[in-house]
Amino acid sequence: MSILKIENMSAGYWGTKVLQNISLSIEQGEILALVGESGSGKSTVIKSVMGLKSSHVKVSSGKIIFNGNDMLSLKQEERRRLLGNDLCTVFQNPQTSMNPIRKIKKQFLETIKSHKDVSDAEALRLIKDCFYKLGLSDADRILESCPFELSGGMCQRVAIALAMVMEPKLILADEPTSALDVVSQLQVVEELLLLKKNFKVAVLLVTHNIAVAEKVADKIAIMHAGKIVEFGDTGVVLGQPKNDYTKSLLADVPRIEAGQREREKTETLLEANSIIKQYKVGDRKVDAVSGISFELEKGEILGIVGESGSGKSTLARQLIRLETPNEGSIRIGTKNIADYKKKELLCLYTKAQMVFQNPVSSFDPRKTIRSSIKDAIKNLAGIRQSDEIDKRINALMIRVGLNTELADRYPFQLSGGQCQRSAIARAIACDPQLLICDEATSALDVTVQAGIVELLRSLVKSNNMSIIFISHDIALVSGFCDRIMVMKNGKCVEYGPSSKVIKAPENEYTKTLIKAASIKGESSI
Amino acid sequence: MLKYIGKRLLRLIPILLIITFVAFSLMYIAPGDPAQKKLISKGIVPTEEVLKATREEMGLDKPFVVRYAGWFLGFLQGDLGKSYANDRPVSKLLWEAMGKTSMVAASALILSLIISIPLGIWSAVRQNSVADYVLRFFTFLANAVPSFLLALLLIYFFCIHLKVLPVLAKNSVEGLILPTIALALPICGKFIKQVRAEVLEQLGSDYVVGAQARGVHSKIILIRDVLHNSMLSIITVVGFSVGALFAGSVVIESIFQWPGVGKLVMDAITSRDYPVIQGFVIYIAVIYVVINLATDLAYRVFDPRVTDS
Structure with missing residues (x-):
C-alpha cells in the first residue's frame, strides 16, 4: 500500500494556480525525487501535503492520502499530531528552520514532548539512540549547542535526526542539500540512503540537483510549470527520457568533462603575484586569500573553483581593486593596479568588469536596465550623444540575446536569466578585456545557466575577451574553462590546464570535488 | 561573563x-x-x-x-x-529626588510591561482581526496624547469627578497611582507597537514553520521560541524608555507636585542653580551609561550569538 498518494491535485496561492493535476505515490521505504527548475512547483507539492496555514497554499481539487488519512479534511489538532510524528519535514536551510539561538536539546525535547508523554531522561535516551543510529557522534556537545554554532552540513544532519527522532513513516525533504557545500552534500546524500536502508522510511525528495536525485532516488518525477511531465523508475527516466522537456533538462546539466578547446598561447593580460588578503576577526588576523599567483592570457578562460568561504570572491575583489591586497601585486598590462590613483581607476574599469551572483540586486532597483547601462556607457565608454548611446544599448541587448524592449523594464520585472544577460550587457558596454564572473550562474536554473555559459563562450570568441569564471560547480567549470584553479581556505590547492586537473587531479580535495560532481557517472550514462 | x-x-x-x-x-x-x-x-x-x-x-x-x-x-x-539656592549639598538633593523619581519610574515601567507584552502578542497573533484594529487604535491614541493632557484628564476623572484619589501626590501610595498611569500609558503605546511588530516578524520566520512542521504546540512555539527571540528588540526599546523614565518627567512631576528629579531640575533651571544642573547632567549621563551596559548584558543572556567581539 502506498504511504502517500496524491491524486489529481491542483493547488496555488491567493488564486494563482501553481500545480495542475499532480498525481504521484510513494511506497514504504522508497525514495521519490521530485526534480524541476525553480518555480516549477516542487516545493508547493510539499507544502500542500503539510497543509500548514502559514504556507498559504490552497488545494483546490484532488486528494492527498497519507497513511490512510485524508490530509485535506484533517482538523488542526489532528494535523499537528501527524506532523513531526508520522510525517516529518527537512528544509533547505537547517540553520533557519530550527530556532538559531535555542539549544538543540531544547528543540528536540519540545518536539518529542509534543507527541509523547515522556520524562526528560527518557526523551534524552530516544535522542541519543537516534543519533547513534544515524552515526552522529559527540551527541552531548551537539545537544548543548545552538544551530548557529554548527556548520551547515552538521546542522542539516541534526535536522534529519530531529525529523527521525519520532521514527516517521514519511520524510518530506525540501532541497536538503542545496544550501550545503559539496562535501556536506555528499554526507547528507549518504544519510538519506542510510534512512532508507536502516529505517525503511519513505522519502519525498525535492531537488533541482539531478545528480543527487539519481544517486538516491528509486523513482523520479520531473516537474515543469506545475505539472509532472515524466514519472517512473529513476534509471528509466534518466536513461531513456521520453518527454522533450526532460531531454532538454538532462542535456543542460553540466557534466564533468576532461576535454579542452584548442587555443594557441597568446600574450599575458593579467599577472597576479603572491596575493595576500587578511581580515581582522576579533583580535586575530585571518588570511582570506593567502599567497595566490597566476597568469591569465588574452582570450583565456580561467575557472576558480572552491566551496563557500574558500576565498574565491575575495580574490576577485582584489583583482579589480574593490579592495587592496595586503601583499602581492596584480598587473593588468604593465602597471600594478595597486598603484592606480583614484582618478585612474576609471581606466582600470574600462579594462576589467565584473558580473555578480545575484543579477537583480546588482542593478539599481529604481532604474530601468536602459538607464543603468547608459550610466556605464557614459562613464566608461565616453560616449555622450544620447542617440548613439541608445543605438549602443540596443546593439548590446541583441548581442546578449535579449529583445531590445526589455531594456525599458526594471530589474525586478525580468527573469533571473534575462537579468543576468542584462548585467553582462552592462559589463561589456565598455568593451573590457577581462570579465570576472563571480558565481554568475549559481542563482540560475540549469537551462538558463547553459544559455549564459554559451553567451560567455561566444564573447570570448568574438571579442577575444578573457574571463575569470568563479563557481562552486566543478562540473560546469570543467567543460568551459581552459585552466582551473581549485581554492580551499584561501589557498590554491591545485592549478593547471583543465584537462589535467580533471583527468589526473593531484590534490585530495580536488578529488573529492570531482567525486561529488560525478555522482552521475557512477550509475549510468 | x-x-x-x-x-x-x-x-x-x-x-x-x-x-x-x-x-x-x-x-x-x-x-x-x-x-x-x-x-x-x-x-x-x-x-x-x-x-x-x-x-x-x-x-x-x-x-x-x-x-x-x-x-x-x-x-x-x-x-x-x-x-546656590539653599546651600545644601547637590549630591544629597539629587539622591533624595532620585528616590522619589525611581518609585514612579519603576512602577510605571512594571505597569507598562505587564500591559504591553501580553497585549502586543495577542494583537500579533490575531493580526487584522477586529480586536487587533481596536488595540492598534488605542496604542496610536496613547502615543499621540501629550502627557500633560493625559495627566489633567486623569485628575479630572479620578480626583474631581470620582473623588477616589488625591490631586497632589504628597509622597503617599495613593498619590503614586495617577503619576504612574500618566507615565505608563504613552510608554504602553510604544511597547505594544514594538512587541506586536517584532512578534509578527518572528512568526513569519522559517524556524516557526519548522516547529509547526514538527508538530510542536502553537502555545509552546509562541512562548519559548517567538517571545524569546523577540526579547532582543523589546529590550532595546525598554532600555530607551527606562532612561527617559529615570531622568524624571518634568511635566508629570510638576503637575502632581511630586518631588522627583524632574521637578528638582526644573526649579534649578528657573533659579539658575548651576551646581544642581551640573549634578543633573552627570546623573543623566550615568543613568544612560548604566542602562546601555544593562541592555548589552541582557542581549548576551538572550542571544548566545552576541560575544565579546
Whole structure:
C-alpha cells in the first residue's frame, strides 16, 4: 500500500494556480525525487501535503492520502499530531528552520514532548539512540549547542535526526542539500540512503540537483510549470527520457568533462603575484586569500573553483581593486593596479568588469536596465550623444540575446536569466578585456545557466575577451574553462590546464570535488 | 561573563571623564558671574568687596584646570558642590529626588510591561482581526496624547469627578497611582507597537514553520521560541524608555507636585542653580551609561550569538 498518494491535485496561492493535476505515490521505504527548475512547483507539492496555514497554499481539487488519512479534511489538532510524528519535514536551510539561538536539546525535547508523554531522561535516551543510529557522534556537545554554532552540513544532519527522532513513516525533504557545500552534500546524500536502508522510511525528495536525485532516488518525477511531465523508475527516466522537456533538462546539466578547446598561447593580460588578503576577526588576523599567483592570457578562460568561504570572491575583489591586497601585486598590462590613483581607476574599469551572483540586486532597483547601462556607457565608454548611446544599448541587448524592449523594464520585472544577460550587457558596454564572473550562474536554473555559459563562450570568441569564471560547480567549470584553479581556505590547492586537473587531479580535495560532481557517472550514462 | 563586565566597566571610565569635563565646562562658559548669582539668590547686595570675597571662597579666581581638578576630586568623593539656592549639598538633593523619581519610574515601567507584552502578542497573533484594529487604535491614541493632557484628564476623572484619589501626590501610595498611569500609558503605546511588530516578524520566520512542521504546540512555539527571540528588540526599546523614565518627567512631576528629579531640575533651571544642573547632567549621563551596559548584558543572556567581539 502506498504511504502517500496524491491524486489529481491542483493547488496555488491567493488564486494563482501553481500545480495542475499532480498525481504521484510513494511506497514504504522508497525514495521519490521530485526534480524541476525553480518555480516549477516542487516545493508547493510539499507544502500542500503539510497543509500548514502559514504556507498559504490552497488545494483546490484532488486528494492527498497519507497513511490512510485524508490530509485535506484533517482538523488542526489532528494535523499537528501527524506532523513531526508520522510525517516529518527537512528544509533547505537547517540553520533557519530550527530556532538559531535555542539549544538543540531544547528543540528536540519540545518536539518529542509534543507527541509523547515522556520524562526528560527518557526523551534524552530516544535522542541519543537516534543519533547513534544515524552515526552522529559527540551527541552531548551537539545537544548543548545552538544551530548557529554548527556548520551547515552538521546542522542539516541534526535536522534529519530531529525529523527521525519520532521514527516517521514519511520524510518530506525540501532541497536538503542545496544550501550545503559539496562535501556536506555528499554526507547528507549518504544519510538519506542510510534512512532508507536502516529505517525503511519513505522519502519525498525535492531537488533541482539531478545528480543527487539519481544517486538516491528509486523513482523520479520531473516537474515543469506545475505539472509532472515524466514519472517512473529513476534509471528509466534518466536513461531513456521520453518527454522533450526532460531531454532538454538532462542535456543542460553540466557534466564533468576532461576535454579542452584548442587555443594557441597568446600574450599575458593579467599577472597576479603572491596575493595576500587578511581580515581582522576579533583580535586575530585571518588570511582570506593567502599567497595566490597566476597568469591569465588574452582570450583565456580561467575557472576558480572552491566551496563557500574558500576565498574565491575575495580574490576577485582584489583583482579589480574593490579592495587592496595586503601583499602581492596584480598587473593588468604593465602597471600594478595597486598603484592606480583614484582618478585612474576609471581606466582600470574600462579594462576589467565584473558580473555578480545575484543579477537583480546588482542593478539599481529604481532604474530601468536602459538607464543603468547608459550610466556605464557614459562613464566608461565616453560616449555622450544620447542617440548613439541608445543605438549602443540596443546593439548590446541583441548581442546578449535579449529583445531590445526589455531594456525599458526594471530589474525586478525580468527573469533571473534575462537579468543576468542584462548585467553582462552592462559589463561589456565598455568593451573590457577581462570579465570576472563571480558565481554568475549559481542563482540560475540549469537551462538558463547553459544559455549564459554559451553567451560567455561566444564573447570570448568574438571579442577575444578573457574571463575569470568563479563557481562552486566543478562540473560546469570543467567543460568551459581552459585552466582551473581549485581554492580551499584561501589557498590554491591545485592549478593547471583543465584537462589535467580533471583527468589526473593531484590534490585530495580536488578529488573529492570531482567525486561529488560525478555522482552521475557512477550509475549510468 | 565577569571578564566582559569588567572590560565594559573599564571602558566607562573615559566616557565618564569626558562627561564630567563637559558638565563642568558648561558652568564655566555659562554667561554671568556665579558669585553674583549666589549672592543674589541669598538676597545679599553684591558689592565689589563682597563679590571678591565670595569669588575667592568659591575658588573662582583660580585657573580653569585647577578648578576642574579640585571639582573632580570632590566628585570622586561624591561631593558635587552646594546648591546656590539653599546651600545644601547637590549630591544629597539629587539622591533624595532620585528616590522619589525611581518609585514612579519603576512602577510605571512594571505597569507598562505587564500591559504591553501580553497585549502586543495577542494583537500579533490575531493580526487584522477586529480586536487587533481596536488595540492598534488605542496604542496610536496613547502615543499621540501629550502627557500633560493625559495627566489633567486623569485628575479630572479620578480626583474631581470620582473623588477616589488625591490631586497632589504628597509622597503617599495613593498619590503614586495617577503619576504612574500618566507615565505608563504613552510608554504602553510604544511597547505594544514594538512587541506586536517584532512578534509578527518572528512568526513569519522559517524556524516557526519548522516547529509547526514538527508538530510542536502553537502555545509552546509562541512562548519559548517567538517571545524569546523577540526579547532582543523589546529590550532595546525598554532600555530607551527606562532612561527617559529615570531622568524624571518634568511635566508629570510638576503637575502632581511630586518631588522627583524632574521637578528638582526644573526649579534649578528657573533659579539658575548651576551646581544642581551640573549634578543633573552627570546623573543623566550615568543613568544612560548604566542602562546601555544593562541592555548589552541582557542581549548576551538572550542571544548566545552576541560575544565579546
